[in-house]
Amino acid sequence: MERVEALVDVAAIGANVRTLRGRLAPGAAFAGVVKADGYGHGALTAARAAQAAGADWLAVVSAREARTLRDAGIAGPLLVMGALTPDELDLALGAAADVVAWTPEFLEAAARPRPDAPPARVHVKLDTGMGRLGTRDPDLATALVRRAVADDRVHAVGLMTHFATADEEGDRFMDEQLARYRAWAEPLKAVHPGLVRHVANSAATLRDPATHLDLVRCGIAIYGMDPANRDPERHGLVPALALRSVVAAVKPCARGESAGYGRRFVAERDTVLATVPIGYGDGWRRGLTNQAEVLIGGRRFAQVGTVSMDNVTVDLGPDGGGVTVGDPVTLLGADGGERILAETVAAALGTINYEVTCGLLPRATRRTVGAAT
Incomplete structure (x- = not known):
């Protein structure tokens, strides 16, 4: 990918x-x-x-x-x-x-x-x-x-x-x-x-x-998004877009160490961070700083620190969550039994689901899956 x-x-x-x-x-x-x-x-x-x-x-x-x-x-x-x-x-x-x-x-x-x-x-x-x-x-x-x-x-x-x-x-x-x-x-x-x-x-x-x-x-x-910014499932709608990236780096972060511009995240305990190469240059908004989650291997992890143009960081917890470099990261869509909706991301931004998907920029490569029926 x-x-x-x-x-x-x-x-x-x-x-x-x-x-x-x-x-x-x-x-x-x-x-x-x-x-x-x-x-x-x-x-x-x-x-x-x-x-x-x-x-x-x-x-x-x-x-x-x-x-x-x-x-x-x-x-x-x-x-x-x-x-x-x-x-x-x-x-x-x-x-x-x-x-x-x-x-x-x-x-x-x-x-x-x-x-x-x-x-x-x-x-x-x-x-x-x-x-x-x-x-x-x-x-x-x-x-x-x-x-x-x-x-x-x-x-x-x-x-x-x-x-x-x-x-x-x-x-x-x-x-x-x-x-x-x-x-x-x-x-x-x-x-x-x-x-x-x-x-x-x-x-x-x-x-x-x-x-x-x-x-x-x-x-x-x-x-597949809800016009009222609730859950599309209530209308029988299926979200058609998944936004994915990949784990680019995994490193320890000791208590008191920070990540990202402005040190908006300072570790309160020893933990492990993953760097994911997506940012506002791809349309993943800076307003999601310390406000979003991602899915890796079907598990939820908090996105922490400032969203930069090209990277975000994710707190994997003290044990690292079993995450390794190269693992797929889901920012919108489903992974295992978990899912992240555009409506959820919109709520974190104080906006609407329309803006979440319309705001994705050309650097985020579009790839079709499935077939027209």
Whole structure:
């Protein structure tokens, strides 16, 4: 193995897609969200696994993400959900991707004829409470839909919004957003039944079938992580990424001796330390200083001392735990009967599981295991 490997289980992604699709309300299609390099898992790996498991659509945020998928031979409906500059709009449409509009100016730019490109496929976005992209004005959103329907230079495809609190269980703001969305979208759907209504992210998909409508957009859950940052097992989801390194050195550390920058660890007893060659240069955050555990040989050991760019240290205890140079080290994933979840690491960092896997850097080599099914 290499010094740091992120092992991506293709079969797990497929299993998660099938689990989520099995929960959909009748008639709802499924979009696998593979933005941010597939949430750190590899966009192409995730896209192929999701499609093999029955994903009807794929979704990304940037035009370049869409172009990368197309250049790799990924076909099928593809939605670019993010804001686009004029050059990025050309790139997205050149990749035969759908785009999202919420201003007359953007819609007009999308309608501009482009050589060798079909009419732009547009989804209009109403901001029902997220407060970021989209228009808060339902009348303007309606006017944009009607204009797109009437303009043969564009093709009106979808009506969308984005929930702000779907992952906060017990919160009712999602219901308010859904009501605002329905008040806007249902009259348009009645007149134009071909329009695709979509509002649900992973959290909403798992939380309430009323949000499924015509299409759901699932991201974090297809990678086997819990949108509410609890245990993915409760939803039948299987984590798809394991982060592993290797023991590079084992040495005694006497009481009073230290390890790492700033002497953030000073031994309170004679012990043995292992050095593991992973650090924030690989995306293992410095905030995990004295805050994480690793698995070696199916046993838990505390990570101690400052996380540096290239190394961390692990306290093996006075007897050394039977650990030797070359032993595999699991920082995320399972080893024996033990496991470390992205949700656990996120809690130690005071963040969310999304950031744990998205934050893994290119120096952590991605390697696929399993097979798409």
